[in-house]
Amino acid sequence: MAEKYDIIAATGCPTGIAHTFMAKEALEKAAAERGLTIKVETHGQVGIENALTPAEIAAARAVVVAADKDVNAERFAGKPMVSVGVSRAISQEAAGRLIDDALAAKADPNAVAAVAQEALSAEKESFGHQLYKHLMNGVSHMLVFVVAGGVLTAVSFLWGITSFDSTASDYNTFAAMLKTIGGIAMNLMVPVLSAYIAESIGKRPALVPGFVAGMIAIQGLPVSAETGLIDAGGSGVGFGFLGGIVGGFLSGYVILLLEKIFAKLPANLNGLKAIFLYPLFSTLIVGLVMLGISGPMVTINNGMMDFLRSLQHAGAIPLGIAIGCMCAVDMGGPVNKAAYVTGTMLLGVGLEAGVGTSEYADGTAFMAAVSAACIVPPLVTSFAVIAGKKYFSQEDHDAGIVNIILGCTHITEGAIPFMTKNIWPVMPIMMVSSAIASVLTLLLGVHVPAPHGGFLVLPVVDGGLQWVLAILVGTVVGGILFTAFKKHEWTREQASISAEPAAPASVAEPVSAEVDSVKPQQVDETKADEAEVAGGFVKASNVFCDQKVDDRDAALKFISDNAVAAGIADDADALLAAFLKREAEGTTGMVDGFAIPHAKTDAVKQASVMVLKAPEGVPGWDTMDEAPVTCAIALLVPEAEAGTSHLQILSKVAMALTDDDFRAACKDATDPAAVASLINERLV
Known part of the structure; x- marks a missing residue:
């Protein structure tokens, strides 16, 4: 079962x-x-x-x-x-x-x-997101061909840069076979890209026109050299990667159009549609359109290539800054992929042109800069968690150590968890670090003939020592900046802790700014009073029982106003706006009458929890089980602690709400000190 x-x-x-x-x-x-x-x-x-x-x-x-x-x-x-x-x-x-x-x-x-x-x-962006998903479906299937083909081609150079050429003095049969296999894999890049963009849109029937569109994109419109007319035996000029993207989307949407056209055919002809009508008409339509736009696409493709080459020849500094910032700004997202795919496109042109050509030099130099920029961000986190270990949580430290492996193998995404906790200034730090590595790579004349693999492809890198040096410089600069930021953040938290009133002597350990370290006084509910609970994270003075509010917004305003009165926050309007912003993303109403509203804003001076109990219910507050909210446990967190205290308090409160006994006790308790005691017990 x-x-x-x-x-x-x-x-x-x-x-x-x-x-x-x-x-x-x-x-x-x-x-x-x-x-x-x-x-x-x-x-x-x-x-x-x-x-x-x-x-x-x-x-x-x-x-x-x-x-x-x-x-x-x-x-x-x-x-x-x-x-x-x-x-x-x-x-x-x-x-x-x-x-x-x-x-x-x-x-x-x-x-x-x-x-x-x-x-x-x-919404308008939803269509854009769908386009992005279709494109990325093609890219994800294409990348494995790029990696396999590029690495095999690069390995063939171990026997010599012309070892695949039977007329060269360094010719090697095995190297020639590797170059052949790698070249075939690289040539499949555009057809696979086109086919799987199409498949994402039109599903399986779109594969056929998608592959055909991709092949036309790499072969172009065949023209006879003698007559100047279209000739199946002639040769054409391909329009490459950009043509593959256009062909993929064209193929997918043509299939959707044909599905509507053939929708009225009898159901017993469904098999005929799948194996005959769809492939025949879609291939005809897509093929004619692709051949028809061949001329303009070649012009666009050549213009784009010329622009990239001009940017390369404009100097290592502007090109390196552009590559580094693109690779680090979203770490594996669309901007990163745009830089990476551009690199693989130029590398493919260079490998096809052959060693010694300007295309080869440009493509391998661009790829070297892209690879360096992608390797640096995870290594920055590794440097920082080692150099400034005490400023990071154990979880962050462990992730940073793992990033040594991810960074060395060209997997940028390992740095994402660190950036999501503090987008500012971590994102700019990563962009600066990657830009430094890219600029140095270009200035030092490094050439990488493989599109992926990180340090695994060092044997085929021209200028491998300089490449590693450029990456290390970017890593160290970024690591120092990241460590300095975390030290500043840690020092500020420690100063905040020192400024707080001392806990009662009965508290066994000091109060920390992070909930994992909070050791609130354990209080027997039957003996709880406000003086005893005052040493805990939740104070009885911040618990409001038996309140009556008109709706959700009024409840959040009540909490915001009282937070300012208690000295927890300094701007009630800003705090209320933060609460409402979170509610706009999705209700914080849970089940069984509980809600966990939370606000992250600089208006909050120190992480705190406030409780509002409304026995008659709060109108207009959506919950997962449609039960009215009668108890709101509000989390107020400074923006700087959004990735630390916020998540820790939220996770502990959310876990507590899964306990039937805790929910029942909270509902039954009518004394603020008792409610505070119950929650404090769960924040240990």
Whole structure:
């Protein structure tokens, strides 16, 4: 009998290396916080793992899709679901919001696709996100061909830079075979890109026109050299990577058009449509259009290549800064991929042109700069957690050590968790570090003939020592800046702790700014009084029982006003705006009458918890089980502690709410000191 899960999910990113599994881990942790069972299917480079069965899909309460590639979402038709990009689920907090939203979503029984609910709320960027998903589906399938072909071609150079040429003095048969195999794999790059963009849009029928469009993109319109007319035996000028993208989207949407045209055909002709009508007409239409736009596409492609070459020849500094910033700004996202794919495109042109050509020099130099920029960010975190160990949590330290391996193998995504905690100034630090490495790589004349692999391809790098030196300089500069930032953050937290009133003598350990270190006084509820509870994280003076409020916004305003009165915050309006901003992302109403509103803002002076109990219920506050909110446990956190105290307090409160005894005790307690004591016990 199939196991039942509260939540099922599917994750996938273009490369299928880091984001996919980071999202999986975040979703699993967020589900555990809520006392929910979950199964996450991953769409990585090795294929689908932990695959969902039809029985598991049917039994699930809700679905979360966090992917930038096609994950066959049609399987989830009619289930309550949210569908977002994979980067929206890589933090535990964000993953928790997705789960909450999925549980709160109402299934559309008439849905013909699992993405219907997101489409109904169609915002302008949703279409852009769909285009991005289709593109990344093609890129994810293409990358493995690029890596395999590029590395094999690079390895062939170990026998000599012309070892594949039978007329050269350093000719080697095995090297020539490697170069042949690698070249074939690289030549498949554009057809695969085009085919899988098309497949993401039009599913399996779109593969045929997609592959044809990709082949036309690399071969161009054949013209006879003698007559100047279209001639199947002639030769053409390909329009490459850009043509593959255009062909992929064209093929996919042509299939969708044909599906509408043939929709009225009898059902018994469905087989004929799949094996005859779709491939025949789509290939004809797409082929004619691709050949028709061959001339303009060649002009555009040549113009783009000329621009890139002009940027290269403008100097190492502007080019290196551009490459470094693009690679580090989103670490594996679309901007990073744009720089990487440009590098592989130029590298492919260079490898085809051959060693000694200007195309080869330009392509391998650009690839060297891109690789250096992608390697640096995870190594920056590794340097920082080692040099400034005491400024990082144990979890961050462990992740930084793992990033030594990820960085050395050209996997930039390992640095993402560090950046998401403090986008400013971590993102600029990473961009500066990568730019330094890229600029130095170009200035030192390094050439990398392989598109991936990190330090594994050092044997084929021309100027390997200089390349490593450039990467180390970028790493050290970034590591020092990152460590300095964390030291400043840590010093500020310590000063905040020192400024707080001393805890009563009965408290065994000092109070820390982070909840994991908080050791509030344990108080017997029957003997609790405000003086005793004052030493805990939650103070009885910040618990308001038996209140009556008109609606959710009034409740949050009440909390904001009292936070300012208590000295917890200095701007009630800013605090209320932070609460409402979070509610706009998805309700914080939970189950059984509880809500966990939380605000992250500089208006908050120190991390605090306030409680509002409204026995008659708070109108207009949505919850997962539609029960009215009667107890709001509000989290108030300074912006600087958004990735530390905020997540720790939230996770502990959320975990406490999965305990039936805790919820019952909170409901029954009418004395502020008793309520404070109950929550303090859970924040230990």
